[in-house]
Amino acid sequence: xxKQNLAQxxxxxxxxxxxxxxxxxxxxxxxxxxxxxxxxxxxxxKRVERPKVIDLSVSGIATHSCIKNALGGYIYASGAVRVxxxxxxxxxxxxxxxxxSELDDIDYEAQRKRLxxxxxxxxxxxxxxxxxxxxxxxxxxLDTPLFLxxxxxxxxxxxxxxxxxxxxxDVIEQFWLNHRDSLFPWDPNGPVLTSIVAERFSxxxxxxxxxxxxxxxxxxxxxxxxxxxxxxxxxxxxxxRLSGIGDKxxxxxxxxxxxxxxxxxxxxxxTRMEPTEAVKAGVVGFHYxxxxxxxxxxxxLAGEAQDWDTQKLDAVxxxxxxxxxxxxxxxxxxxxxxxxxxxxxxxxxxxxxxxGLSDAIKNxxxxxxxxxxxxxx
Numbered sequence: 001x002x003k004q005n006l007a008q009x010x011x012x013x014x015x016x017x018x019x020x021x022x023x024x025x026x027x028x029x030x031x032x033x034x035x036x037x038x039x040x041x042x043x044x045x046k047r048v049e050r051p052k053v054i055d056l057s058v059s060g061i062a063t064h065s066c067i068k069n070a071l072g073g074y075i076y077a078s079g080a081v082r083v084x085x086x087x088x089x090x091x092x093x094x095x096x097x098x099x100x101s102e103l104d105d106i107d108y109e110a111q112r113k114r115l116x117x118x119x120x121x122x123x124x125x126x127x128x129x130x131x132x133x134x135x136x137x138x139x140x141x142l143d144t145p146l147f148l149x150x151x152x153x154x155x156x157x158x159x160x161x162x163x164x165x166x167x168x169x170d171v172i173e174q175f176w177l178n179h180r181d182s183l184f185p186w187d188p189n190g191p192v193l194t195s196i197v198a199e200r201f202s203x204x205x206x207x208x209x210x211x212x213x214x215x216x217x218x219x220x221x222x223x224x225x226x227x228x229x230x231x232x233x234x235x236x237x238x239x240x241r242l243s244g245i246g247d248k249x250x251x252x253x254x255x256x257x258x259x260x261x262x263x264x265x266x267x268x269x270x271t272r273m274e275p276t277e278a279v280k281a282g283v284v285g286f287h288y289x290x291x292x293x294x295x296x297x298x299x300x301l302a303g304e305a306q307d308w309d310t311q312k313l314d315a316v317x318x319x320x321x322x323x324x325x326x327x328x329x330x331x332x333x334x335x336x337x338x339x340x341x342x343x344x345x346x347x348x349x350x351x352x353x354x355x356g357l358s359d360a361i362k363n364x365x366x367x368x369x370x371x372x373x374x375x376x377x
Contacts, residue, residue, distance in 0.1 A: 028245045032253030035235075039254050042231040044208065044262045046310070048288070050318040056087045057095075058323060059137040060335025061126050063119035063144055064343040067106065070354045071361065076106045077350035078115055080122035081339040082130065084137060087322070094338065100125050101346075103353050107160060113152050114161045120144040121168040124175050127193065131179055139319050141333055142195040146300050147172060147279050150272040173275035176302070180281070185307050192316055195300040196333065197285075204261045204287055205247045211236065222263040222284055224309040251287060255296055260288035260317045263308060266300065284308060288317050290324030295331035 004012070039045045065078040079102070084095035100122045106114070123144045130136045148169055154161035184190045210217035213232045221227055245253075255261065266273075266283040273279045282304030289296050299320065301308065323333035332340065 028249060029253070032245060032250060036254045038231070038234050039208065041228065042212070042235055043226050043228040044235075045254050045259055046226075046262065046314070047256075047259050048314050048317045048321065050258065050321060054087050054090050054322050056139065056319055056322065057084070057137040058087075058139040058141065058319070058333075058335055059084045059130060060141045060323075060333055060337075060339050061123050061143065062332070062336045062339035062343055063123055064340070064346050065115035065119055066347050066350050067111070067115075068350045068354050070105070070357060074106045075350065075354055075357065076102075076104060076111075076115060076118075077346050077353065078102045078118045078122065079343055079346050080119065080126055081342045082126040083335045083338040083342075085335045085338070092334075097339075097342075098126055098129055099342070101349075103350070111161070113154065114164050116144070116152060117148075117161075117164045117168040120148070121171050124171050128175055128179070131182065131191075136191045138191055139316075140191050140193045141320075141323075141336055142193070143197075143332070143336055144195065145197055146193070146195045146302055147283060148274045150274055153274075169275050173278050176275075176278040176281075180302070183302075185303060185312050192319070193302070194316060194320070196320075196336070197298050197300050204264060205250050207264055208235075208250075220264045222265060222305050222308060224305040225263045225313060226310045227262060251296055255287065255289045257289060257292045257294070258318075258321060260313070261286050263313050265304075278302075282307070286313065286317070288320060290321040294324050297331060 036045070040047075059082050061080060061082045063078070063080045065076060067074050067076045080100050082098045084097060086093050086095055102118060102122070123142050127140055127142070130140070148165070153165055180186055182190050184192045207220045210220075212218050212221075212227075212235055218227065251261075263284045263286045266285045267279060273283065281302060283300060283302060284304070285298055285300045287296055287298050297320070299316070301316065320333060323335065324331075
């Protein structure tokens with residue numbers, strides 16, 4: 001029997017599989033392109049008009065955490081940075097900035113959820129600081145979720161993680177209790193607080209595959225965002241046609257430049273959110289795309305159908321699109337990109353902290369300082 005090395009085997013396999021794979025992908029692209037106009041006509045995809053001259057103040061908050069090995073255990077460093085930016089007559093300039101940070105030991109390395117909680121709490125701290133200072137930006141961007149998913153809640157035996165969860169939940173609850181009425185849309189002149197969260201295409205894709213002619217199928221959609229019922233019949237029986245198309249390919253196929261999806265309720269599709277009282281007022285989201293080469297983003301906003309309508313949602317969308325930096329592998333609005341630049345030093349500071357901790361223990365500085373004065377009257 002003739003033997004083949006791996007390179008020969010892969011070359012043969014690629015020649016056999018290539019025509020079939022190319023044919024399937026082309027068919028999926030054709031299917032998406034065929035249904036895209038149907039979604040636009042029904043109002044599930046909306047074109048967003050931007051003003052030619054932009055005047056906008058915006059604050060972008062970025063967060064980051066890292067973990068380092070230290071003396072047989074672990075330490076972590078977590079930080080959040082807010083960068084203020086002003087656009088006047090299409091001219092961009094940076095303003096002030098603010099930051100918070102935290103360095104401490106941690107029980108074990110696999111504590112991403114706990115660090116996520118720290119980041120959310122730090123982001124809210126920076127928002128609250130700006131609101132208390134007065135004259136906040138028109139748009140405030142977070143890179144953390146607005147609310148907690150209960151999947152982030154730890155097991156009860158993990159006391160430190162449970163304490164962090166409760167602490168973060170209390171911060172969020174108190175924030176919305178104190179500041180909801182001063183934020184847009186409850187205050188027409190207040191700042192918009194929005195979260196640019198990680199890619200979550202499944203929400204709008206699953207909605208698109210529902211029978212939108214029925215009330216049950218439309219329950220996730222925001223009624224105030226102008227769904228065109230006259231065109232819904234043409235969306236019937238699309239599930240089979242779209243079943244083989246991946247979520248990412250689908251959303252990229254229906255969203256063109258300067259478009260957004262219809263807003264949808266996140267509290268309907270994901271009821272496991274906390275704090276309960278803050279979430280009761282509703283959470284909505286939509287996807288948007290800026291330029292042709294821009295990455296698709298998902299936006300999270302607090303509120304319900306009585307709070308948001310198409311005009312208000314479009315007003316948020318064009319502001320976000322104006323901050324888009326095209327061609328970025330990790331898409332973020334411009335002020336958040338600037339904030340991330342500052343956060344690059346976090347890993348280096350964690351390394352310095354680890355070295356200082358190690359030196360202090362070796363030199364017994366910590367013990368001597370702690371014990372000094374205990375025997376004095």
